[in-house]
Amino acid sequence: MKEMIMKRFNKSSITLAILLSLPVANVYAADALTSQEAKNLIPLKEISITGRYLQAENAADDISRAADEAGAKYYHIKSIENAMTNNSADSAVVYADIYQSNQPVAVEKKEVTQNGVVLYPRAKALYYLPFEVIKFKGNYNNTAEIMNDASKLAAEKDAYAFYVYSIAPSDIKNQEQDIDVALYKKDAVVRDFIVSKAIEGEDAYEITSDAFQTMTPYETISFHGSFNNTAEISAEAQKYAIANDAHFYYVKEISTNPAGTIQTVYVNLYK
Template sequence: MKDIIMKRFNKSSIALTLLLSLPVANTYAALPLTAEESNNLIPYKEISVTGSYLQAQNAADDISKAADEAGAKYYHITGIEQPATGTSTDRAIVYADIYLSNAPIAVSKDEATHNGIVLYPRSKALYYLPFEIVKFKGSYNNTSEIMDSASKIAAEKNAYAFYVYSITADDVKNNEQEIDVALYKKDAPVRDFIISKAIAGQDAYEITSDAFKVMKPYQTIVFHGTFNNTSEISAAAQKYAIANDAHFYYVKEVSANRADTAQTVYVNLYK
């Protein structure tokens, strides 16, 4: 991924660190990413522009400006769509994903340990079924202190691994937080309501159609793009699920637009 990004931006002398972490202010408009470059990045959100565009790339300048105004550093055009009504045959809506300068990269992380207990990365924590979820409260100065307390609870419960599911402010005045920590056995079973796939780098999982019938989503999102198959739709939906901090997702509906125009995708999000 680093080699791809560096090759792409060598001519304009934009360092890789700008994309990954540095919030450097400049006067340049947002820059385009190829499909390959955007593949492992998590989008900030979707934007669109409407104008007289015969092709999606004709809207690049307008997309770049809109992305820049939204505080993004990069964009990737995902599709073009003819409006339902209009006065011109070249009137079109062009959609794009936009990315911040520190857009998170979807890569797997090495496992760490705390007090001898494995700290599962999010990908494994969501993939496997915990044997217990414990709630506790306390006043903590940083996440390191929270991890220390969570791992000690895991050790007391004879857990092989743990994952801190959520941290919420329970008493703001006294700086007290409420923490949910999931505990796992070494041979923990895979959750039976997700579509099984390789867990490396997966920070949100697609649920089955049976689970969709009984699980209640906390949000439904919409995005657009041109897709060749359901696998591409699912991959895009997963990125948007991660961007919205969802644990699981389900592609509820996909519009049947004509070839080479943007499809509208509706996705349910779950914790």
């Protein structure tokens, strides 16, 4: 009888039994980052999920899945707050930032020239005031061709440096593009509407309240978190500005929530 029972177990049955005995791994690929690991990273965007969560960590699998669906490889859970829905199954909203990489973007230190004109990196170009912004239009196959023509125009204007501010489609049918190029003198002055001149080298700058009254944002975004002071809010707003390809930003509004709770921050973005 024993021999007959043993014959019932074929190779497939044994393989299945082994697989079932192995530890169950997270089927979602996005990995969690600690606060320290996420500190110097620029998020793709903020995501949120609503469900029955007693604490933020309970939402890890659901956040990982949502990050996967958004095409991200990493996530950092930031905060949790009570859900404001009529669904009794929803007890909390969990917010997280998602990322493509867990490595800070390397900063190019070496000065680059093209057609005898210095190509300013983004951080330097935004910090200094150009003496002129020129516009031109053309049909280009790649950014290298655009940079070549932009540098030639900069050389004709006797500029020390240039920076391509924007490339936008002009005529989709004919594949034409509108290009804005900022031109700089060697002794260019610092922009007077930047809030702090001590942050030279950043990829987005906060503007003054006076500038806020006169500048027109191209978009207003919001994000969530628990912050101890305005400096922390500004630093987080800067990350979101960079993620949205903004050159400048202004913290327009902060929700007046009780201490220790989640705040909503509204930020104006500018080119």
